[in-house]
Amino acid sequence: MAEEVQNFKVTIDGITIEVAPGTTILNAARQIGGEIVPPAMCYYSKLEGTGGKCRTCLVKVSKGSEKDPRPMPKLVASCRTTVMDGMEVLNITSPEVVDARKAVVEMLLINHPLDCPVCDQAGECKLQDLSYEHGAEKTRYEFERRTFERIDIGDKIQLHMNRCILCYRCVYVANQLTNKREHGILFRGDHAEISTYIHEALDHDFIGNVIDVCPVGALTDKTFRFKNRVWFTKPVNAHRDCPKCTGKVTLWYKGPDVIRVTGRKDEHNEVEDFICDTCRFETKRTDDWKLEEPTKISDQSVIASNHYLQFDPPHVIQDNPVLQEANVEQLARSEKLK
Amino acid sequence: MGRKLLLEHINVPGINTFAVYREKGGYRAVEKALKSMTAEDVVEEVKKSGLRGRGGAGFPTGMKWSFLAKPEGVPRYLVCNGDESEPGTFKDRYLMTYIPHALIEGMIVSSYALGAHTSYIYIRGEMMPQIRIMEKAIEEAKAAGFLGKNILGTGYDLEIYVQPGGGAYICGEETALLESLEGKRGNPRIKPPFPAVAGLYGCPTVVNNVESIAATVPIVNDGGEEYAKIGIERSTGTKLISASGNIAKPGVYEIEMGLPVEEFIFSDEYCGGMANGKRLKAVVAGGSSVPILPANLILKTMKGEPRLMTYESLADGGFVSGTAMGSGGFIVFDEDQCIVRNTYNYTRFYRHESCGQCSPCREGTGWMEKILYKIEHGHGDMSDIDLLWQVQQKIEGNTICPLGDAAAWPVAAAIRHFRDEFEWHILNPEASLQGNYGLAHYADPLVPVTE
Numbered sequence: 200m201a202e203e204v205q206n207f208k209v210t211i212d213g214i215t216i217e218v219a220p221g222t223t224i225l226n227a228a229r230q231i232g233g234e235i236v237p238p239a240m241c242y243y244s245k246l247e248g249t250g251g252k253c254r255t256c257l258v259k260v261s262k263g264s265e266k267d268p269r270p271m272p273k274l275v276a277s278c279r280t281t282v283m284d285g286m287e288v289l290n291i292t293s294p295e296v297v298d299a300r301k302a303v304v305e306m307l308l309i310n311h312p313l314d315c316p317v318c319d320q321a322g323e324c325k326l327q328d329l330s331y332e333h334g335a336e337k338t339r340y341e342f343e344r345r346t347f348e349r350i351d352i353g354d355k356i357q358l359h360m361n362r363c364i365l366c367y368r369c370v371y372v373a374n375q376l377t378n379k380r381e382h383g384i385l386f387r388g389d390h391a392e393i394s395t396y397i398h399e400a401l402d403h404d405f406i407g408n409v410i411d412v413c414p415v416g417a418l419t420d421k422t423f424r425f426k427n428r429v430w431f432t433k434p435v436n437a438h439r440d441c442p443k444c445t446g447k448v449t450l451w452y453k454g455p456d457v458i459r460v461t462g463r464k465d466e467h468n469e470v471e472d473f474i475c476d477t478c479r480f481e482t483k484r485t486d487d488w489k490l491e492e493p494t495k496i497s498d499q500s501v502i503a504s505n506h507y508l509q510f511d512p513p514h515v516i517q518d519n520p521v522l523q524e525a526n527v528e529q530l531a532r533s534e535k536l537k
Numbered sequence: 538m539g540r541k542l543l544l545e546h547i548n549v550p551g552i553n554t555f556a557v558y559r560e561k562g563g564y565r566a567v568e569k570a571l572k573s574m575t576a577e578d579v580v581e582e583v584k585k586s587g588l589r590g591r592g593g594a595g596f597p598t599g600m601k602w603s604f605l606a607k608p609e610g611v612p613r614y615l616v617c618n619g620d621e622s623e624p625g626t627f628k629d630r631y632l633m634t635y636i637p638h639a640l641i642e643g644m645i646v647s648s649y650a651l652g653a654h655t656s657y658i659y660i661r662g663e664m665m666p667q668i669r670i671m672e673k674a675i676e677e678a679k680a681a682g683f684l685g686k687n688i689l690g691t692g693y694d695l696e697i698y699v700q701p702g703g704g705a706y707i708c709g710e711e712t713a714l715l716e717s718l719e720g721k722r723g724n725p726r727i728k729p730p731f732p733a734v735a736g737l738y739g740c741p742t743v744v745n746n747v748e749s750i751a752a753t754v755p756i757v758n759d760g761g762e763e764y765a766k767i768g769i770e771r772s773t774g775t776k777l778i779s780a781s782g783n784i785a786k787p788g789v790y791e792i793e794m795g796l797p798v799e800e801f802i803f804s805d806e807y808c809g810g811m812a813n814g815k816r817l818k819a820v821v822a823g824g825s826s827v828p829i830l831p832a833n834l835i836l837k838t839m840k841g842e843p844r845l846m847t848y849e850s851l852a853d854g855g856f857v858s859g860t861a862m863g864s865g866g867f868i869v870f871d872e873d874q875c876i877v878r879n880t881y882n883y884t885r886f887y888r889h890e891s892c893g894q895c896s897p898c899r900e901g902t903g904w905m906e907k908i909l910y911k912i913e914h915g916h917g918d919m920s921d922i923d924l925l926w927q928v929q930q931k932i933e934g935n936t937i938c939p940l941g942d943a944a945a946w947p948v949a950a951a952i953r954h955f956r957d958e959f960e961w962h963i964l965n966p967e968a969s970l971q972g973n974y975g976l977a978h979y980a981d982p983l984v985p986v987t988e
Binding site: 250251307309310339342364367384387389 | 707727892897899900903937
């Protein structure tokens, strides 16, 4: 006799949702969708132990729970704080949170080179989006930024530490998908850097995923570097029978040529499945693949051409008028696209 | 003459050896606890004593112990935090160097109270002599039957290991310490879960400061109530203060809680007044991370009452006009000291010691250091002070561990109380490179402090 799991009621920016116990605030917000989802630079739902580091997802808990209604004294990282029954969370409705997020973005940018015009990630960079949404127009930082030499880790991946925001995602990928620990952080503080064990080449079937998880342009695909801007390429979902991975990928076309292969990313920029390096680097011809359909891209994205991401409202929204009200903009957008 | 509990026999020759320590009544607490008390009794006594953590935060030790999860079949650990690296604090090193057995005795009693059979003493890597001393002390205690299997025939087993750290300030944060102890990079963990539930190797763990653990010895010997009689209000017992700076007699002093700050600085029994007949300018009362206070505020609270050496009195007035007890690193500045330079120096330390895990601390500490360097070296701008204030405000409270707060507080306090000295530096760049601002009005009685 399976006992029914008592769901927790959590209210984020005035929108109530019921989620399973153990869900984090961020994931509860993602279930609601819309503008109230806190941005996350370091959290990656497919990687265990990520999150809590970048502090962009800070939210204010104005009511701890039904039992203990005291607010939490400090802003909390929503990606690592689990919900309690009756919790009330303020994200974009709290000036304190907006202010703190702006400050975090400013801190992330002070040592970032802002070389977007020559960066391969431009157009699909989360830091770029974040600074458009939350950043200041002008920097108040007037000192020299930290710089590093570029390192080739493996023959297919280049590390450009200047752009790194030390989210640790690639470290978790290397730890969890590969069986050797040879990719990690050296030094500490603002002179910390991602590196490999004595500049050893990363050589593993799944190591290419560090490129996909990197939220900025610190880890780039050497087979794609400077080939094209992402917004000139057309993403198409495809699959192949791969003995090592699921083989579900996105192909990025420029004219008739596949110039890049990545994992399929959802609206939170997280891949569905990690793909192997054979799929990523070595099968770059259309006849290697069975094409499915053009990848759905958010119409906010610079890559958007025709296939806009539809807002697929979860059930909680469909039968809740308050939630419908909160997502009115998203619903209207989906209606328009139908 | 205040009562001494920890340093009572500090001047006895050979007190660092087992034989002399035992002769002076050492290891009585172990005998008493193991033979006549249950583990719960010991926890109860520590609760009654009102002992508060001596590492900085001042959390009641008894309460911390009672939070320890006790699942069946899972080992529990006691870890002693000897990673003392706060600038201005050197009491634990002193204790470990001169009476190592006080710590061992406290470790045995505390481990017994918590039901731990393996305990660790994590000592900062730079303190190699202390690591050797502690290892020797453990060997002596083991030879005398106070450690190992079946201690004193009571059936209680305990092993204590000394673990040298890598020399990082951040490893004094309890979860970073546990990471480091497990052999990983010393990055603080994200809480919850707290170490009391999942600490070392995922098992329930208590992390206590060296002095807190040593203080359990007199508590067990004389009873918690007797210990609570010393001190006032919720600050009970005695505290080791590491006094440094421009005073006649720097060193480690054991004080009874409730001693007036003025008496501590100027009495011959303690610091012996200012060195070279200079005047008092400012005091950092509890290690570099607590707010610095000008002379007038450290001696008297805003209400005009004398400030006492207790957790409550030092914190009187919040961060607007108060400070904190911290770890007891009492740094005294005379009129010749430059607050800007000192703040720059602290920030340089925090920048160097930030683990680099979360962005506000990693980037913010470096930014603050650069702004302060600029002001200190005569290139400052008036807007830099406001910028500095805003940067520290954004670091505080937004980080994973308290290092961000610790880096922000001294900067905030320096600007709050010494803003005109910063302005003087900016307006007189040449003069500020040669001389300094001097005492100014910082010792004037009852200057209204503006925020």
